[in-house]
Amino acid sequence: MSDPHRTNSSIGLVSHVDKHVNKTINNMGNQLRIGLLFGGRSGEHEVSIRSAAAAARALQAGSNRDRYSLLPFYLQKDGRWQGPAIAQGVLDSAQPLPSGDRPENPAQLWQFPPEAAEVDVWFPTLHGPNGEDGSIQGLLQLMQVPCVGSGVLGSAAGMDKIAMKMVFAQAGLPQVNYRLVTRSQVWFNPCIFPKLCDELEVAIGYPCFVKPANLGSSVGIAKVRSRSELEAALDSAASFDRRIIVEAAAGGKPREVECAVLGNDDPQASVIGEITFESDFYDYETKYGEGAADLVIPATLPPAVVDRLQSMAKAAFLALDCAGLARVDFFYVESTGEIFINEINTLPGFTATSMYPRLWESTGVPFPELVDRLVKLAIDRQATGQGAV
Ligand SMILES: Nc1ncnc2c1ncn2[C@@H]1O[C@H](COP(=O)(O)OP(=O)(O)OP(=O)(O)O)[C@@H](O)[C@H]1O
Ligand SMILES: [Mg+2]
Structure with missing residues (x-):
């Protein structure tokens, strides 16, 4: 960014962001090492790889190249962490690594690659469960290193x-009218299930949408127009999540x-x-x-x-x-x-x-300016307090 004041006013960001950022950058040396974290135990694993590749390009474009160096970290589908050497290969090939349901050595779930200690700012491009839901944000908060994006509360509630x-x-x-349904109401209480459907028909009506509460990418979501479709959709949503939302279709x-x-x-x-x-x-x-x-x-x-x-x-x-x-x-x-x-x-x-x-x-x-702003906002959020200190 050649003219920070012009840029700030163009999107209205307050100048104290730059004050904290500059102080932090001075303390950290000339280049900030950005820990680009991607992949993850989520149905959106492949999209995450593409998001990370785009973020990596933007973080190395123009003057960002002078400001930032990249340390990519890849979370395999089974939860194993991979450090920069392997992660860079995944970014370059745009192909996920094959992995089992669980890593053979469970310690790989919490033993980070040693390069993690060198990261100045974390930049997760993880989508969906185990990445966008506050779990990784809590882990990174414990590391006491700034992290791009929302903290635990915003991520989990979002x-x-x-x-x-x-x-x-x-x-x-x-927002549209909605009701919470739990898996136990759908699966473990056959006596009350018909009553539950009766209530949903009265409260929400048709057409309505049945969704697992915590997925994304429209996985497990159904638009339903009849009692039999409602019953099938609740059963299907319960297989994805403990919590289910039934909501009215918006006009x-x-x-x-x-x-x-x-x-x-x-x-x-x-x-x-x-x-x-x-x-x-x-x-x-x-x-x-x-x-x-x-x-x-x-x-x-x-x-x-x-x-x-x-x-x-x-x-x-x-x-x-x-x-x-x-x-x-x-x-x-x-x-x-x-x-x-x-x-x-x-x-x-x-x-x-x-x-x-x-x-x-x-x-x-x-x-490139967007990723630059996001890194600075992460540093500012850390400097001004992520939450209670
Ligand atoms: N109440 C509604 N009325 C009309 N259309 C709806 C409604 N709820 C969902 N839809 C349709 O279903 C799509 C997916 O629903 P929603 O955005 O809630 O979940 P999601 O896309 O899986 O979540 P995420 O965006 O986090 O991946 C919407 O983009 C829309 O086309
Ligand atoms: Mg959506």
């Missing part, structure tokens, strides 16, 4: 769709619009993006199928709707105590003008073609 909706409700954010086929947030205590909102697709809803095949969905950036929306979306995105970010980055997703029902918040993603897709970096690009923050 991952669990029920906890998230409860916080959103408290913050007065509009007809709502427009799906998203806003990127960047910052800590005074976050900024990007332009709005829209996902368009032909299928019934944004399911797994549509998300990852070649050409099945398009991103429209910026979305064509009335300015007043853009304003509402941006202020709701910032309110959601603050309500969950998020930090650094998040993408907030909404349903916009054009016929009624209603907006419903759907969810927040605290480590959103970060590949070169992902919504989050593209929204910032369109807002005037190119990818």
